[in-house]
Amino acid sequence: MNKTMSLEISLEALIAGDRAEFARLVDAYSAPIYRLGLRMLGTPQDAEDVLQNTFLNVLTHLSTFEGRSSLSTWLYRIAANEALMLIRKRKPEVNLEPVDAEENAEDLLPTQFADWSALPEDELLSGEGKKILDQAIQTLPESMRIVFLLRDVEGLSIKETADALNLTETNVKTRLLRARMFLREQLSTYYGERATREE
Amino acid sequence: MNRHDHENCEQLLGSLSEYIDGELTPELCEEIEKHLAGCDDCRVVLNTTKRTIDLVHAPIEKPDLPEDVRERLFKRLKLDDYLDQKS
Known part of the structure; x- marks a missing residue:
């Protein structure tokens, strides 16, 4: 709906x-x-x-x-x-400042290469799978999480997300990429084992 | 598994989100697709990133507002008269 x-x-x-x-x-x-x-x-x-x-x-x-x-x-x-x-x-200790595109660039490098993308939908969306995804979203740093939620969960465009958060479009794209890569790593750790087992 | 640190792969990773969202020029897409054709690791990263986004979009992830939360909100906003007029 x-x-x-x-x-x-x-x-x-x-x-x-x-x-x-x-x-x-x-x-x-x-x-x-x-x-x-x-x-x-x-x-x-x-x-x-x-x-x-x-x-x-x-x-x-x-x-x-x-x-x-x-x-x-x-x-x-x-x-x-x-x-x-x-x-x-x-949480006054949380840093909400913009992420520098060059800073910690190695964070982006993937370490998990199991291909779980062909696992059936019902397995991916099982109770446990959903929990893993929710937990992974909760562990995203706040400054990335809010970008990810507006863009990928609520479906705002890059420009709308940038306007809503008073960020540049470049900064939104940088945070979004990091958030997506972070979640992919987390899910790969979990689903990768299953994909390997089913091969 | 070897560390995934080829120079071309890093360039691709930097554009991965925009590639998935269809925001790159046809020339850049072609360049990326050429790289993907010869790089298993990048293909896996692309496919699993797309799948990650698909999972977030699944309807199960979007619960409605709890009715008691709606009621308290309407009362706080002095909209009590409209509580039954849910559109």
Whole structure:
């Protein structure tokens, strides 16, 4: 189900204070924003705080929304800021600064070369497989995880992700590549053994 | 397994995401495909990276909002009157 894509929200009605339209906006975007909060913070309570604070902020700032980005990108920007602010509060030691493209370039080099890509879908999405994927996403550094979640989980474009996070497109691409390579390594460690066994 | 550190492989890895997303020029794609045809390790990295992204996109990964969370959100936003009007 993808309500956000099928729903036309009227910006004019929102700015005019139409409560029914605001309720439709909340219903359209609360699930992806809650998911983002859950995967960034790790607890339902923090995810709910991100969700509520996002829409409270939307209510406060709606009248000043200039439409330079789409409404959805603007919402994700507010949600991402709320999530990052809460991370700073919960884990002040976490570094959220942009990743230097040249720094730790060897992190990108793969070490796992088992080809598990032909394993059947039901095996890959088994309960345990899903858990491994979830755990791997949770171990991504926060600055990469938020890019990965917006781009690969919620389906924003590179430009929308860059706008939502106030990053350059190059920086989004760098973080996305690192995130994807990191997850591939983690999954390869797990599925590689199975693929070898089935050969 | 040997370490995967050939110079061409590193170049390919740097463009892997953009290649998967179809954002490279046809010339660059052709160059990458030529390299892939002769490099087993890079083919595996490409296939398993694509598969990783496919798995993330699987619907099972996108649970809906819990009903009690929605209710508390609507109350906080003073939208109680619209709780039953889920679109």
